[in-house]
Amino acid sequence: MGSAIKSVFTFVCGLVLVASTAKAAEPILGGIFPETKVPIQLFAEDSVINLELVADFNKFLKLPEKDTITKVPAKLIYFKDGTPQEINVNLSTRGESKQMFCQGFRPIRIYFNTQQNDLSLTPFQGISDDLKVATHCQGTGLIKDTDDNVQRNLREQTAYKMLEALGFMTLKTRTARITYKNLDGTVVAEALAFLLEPKSNMAKRYGLKHIRKVKADIIYAPEPENKIPFLLSTRFLMHTDVDHGGEHNTILLIREGESKAVTMVPYDFDLTGMVINSQYLGSAHAYKSWTLQNWGDDGEWFKKWTGGEFTSDAYRNQAYATAIYALTHKEAVQKVIDSSPVLDKSLMQERVNAFFSGIERAINEK
Known part of the structure; x- marks a missing residue:
């Protein structure tokens, strides 16, 4: 030195x-x-969380490229002791630059209706805003972890973690393995993704x-x-x-x-x-x-x-x-x-x- x-x-x-x-x-x-x-429970842990999103993906995946306003009803399913638990949510597409390279799948924003859902005993307790999902962005079916788009996603998540390790303020992330299903139960896609801490939750961590x-x-x-x-x-x-x-x-x-x-x-x-x-x-x-x-x-x-x-x-x-x-x-x-x-x-x-x-x-x- x-x-x-x-x-x-x-x-x-x-x-x-x-x-x-x-x-x-x-x-x-x-x-x-x-x-x-301390962070809310969802971002206080670093293990992979298994989730399912059930919605009319035929409609969702065909939304216009710049349409980030239309909301599609969905069910967010998490697992408690192996038993599926449902939360009623809404989905929209998100991002501007992401829409340039996302073909065949879309980045997702999850909206929680806290008036209809009691999140107090769920992994999403304390969430203060909508939840961004960084998806694989390309393709349907089973998407391997080695897929180029999944790897790109993981590099972005690692960038957040590196910035946090550098000692600077940043958003926390949580790795998620998500199965996307149509309303009839057919699987649209399954892939590794990451969830991004809402900005308001990050601000609260720092007393701001x-x-x-x-x-x-x-x-x-x-x-x-x-x-x-x-x-x-x-x-x-x-x-x-x-x-x-x-x-x-x-x-x-x-x-x-x-x-x-x-x-x-x-x-x-x-x-x-x-x-x-x-x-x-x-x-x-x-x-x-x-x-x-x-x-x-x-x-x-x-x-x-x-x-x-x-x-x-x-x-x-x-x-x-x-x-x-x-x-x-x-x-x-x-x-x-x-x-x-x-x-x-x-x-x-x-x-x-x-x-x-x-x-x-x-x-x-x-």
């Missing part, structure tokens, strides 16, 4: 010690908040609140120092399909009673460089091949970012402290990669190695 890293590491440890003795959910570093509540509706005449974006983890997160994943002002693929979080966000969190990693091995250029099917060369050097990126002419010393020191905070989680990130069900981990490993080596070199050259 270089001298620069050692000095900032000492600073970070001091901040962590202060945060651990604080009563409120004060940030350890700008934009990083410790959890104040999710800004649901962004009004055009209000600037919600947090102060620059509270966006530092967001910027490091998007670089880490090579996430270009994101708006740094907080309007696209970002979650704005506020404290109760306030109107300006205190931090922002990226999400929707299906088009990140770490997942698709390409740079998404912001329009349908527009990509640039991924290589270490055309992504640029992470160390040079970090030095340019922290050395900008409008960057204050306080902001620069905060960025270095946050980067060191991330570096101290390198082993945890590696464990996520090692335990990931993704078959080919070379892309994830290459990206992580490049990020950590580049950031560490930049800090030592300070």
Whole structure:
């Protein structure tokens, strides 16, 4: 560990010690908040949950590509001690970019009617919003775990877990094996998927609140120092399909009673460089091949970012402290990669190695 890293590491440890003795959910570093509540049951466990969705999939799979509003009645079935338990729900399709490459199956959003359903004794107890299902997106019948689209899905789920291991705020996930059935009981598809924690549930874990509706005449974006983890997160994943002002693929979080966000969190990693091995250029099917060369050097990126002419010393020191905070989680990130069900981990490993080596070199050259 270089001298620069050692000095900032000492600073970070001091901040962590202060945060651990604080009563409120004060940030350890700008934009990083410790959890104040445990996740709801669905996301507190890491085992694969077996589910069935029963609906008129003949209708659902034929909904227009851009129709994310139409809701189809369905039954969500989970198993308690081997016995199937039913919950009445509604389904809609979801996603904009996902619709570009989902043919023959659709990404799903599950709506719970809490007025009709008592979820208190179910795995979905405490869920505060609709539930996103990241599906295989292609094909019907039995979809093998080795299928390219399932593997792509698993890489996206691993990206969420890696970001969490990095020590930054993110949504939790839960692996699910889902059987999709028509109303007559015939199986439409069976595949591995993952469930994504609702944004409002994530906000509650950190003692914060999710800004649901962004009004055009209000600037919600947090102060620059509270966006530092967001910027490091998007670089880490090579996430270009994101708006740094907080309007696209970002979650704005506020404290109760306030109107300006205190931090922002990226999400929707299906088009990140770490997942698709390409740079998404912001329009349908527009990509640039991924290589270490055309992504640029992470160390040079970090030095340019922290050395900008409008960057204050306080902001620069905060960025270095946050980067060191991330570096101290390198082993945890590696464990996520090692335990990931993704078959080919070379892309994830290459990206992580490049990020950590580049950031560490930049800090030592300070």
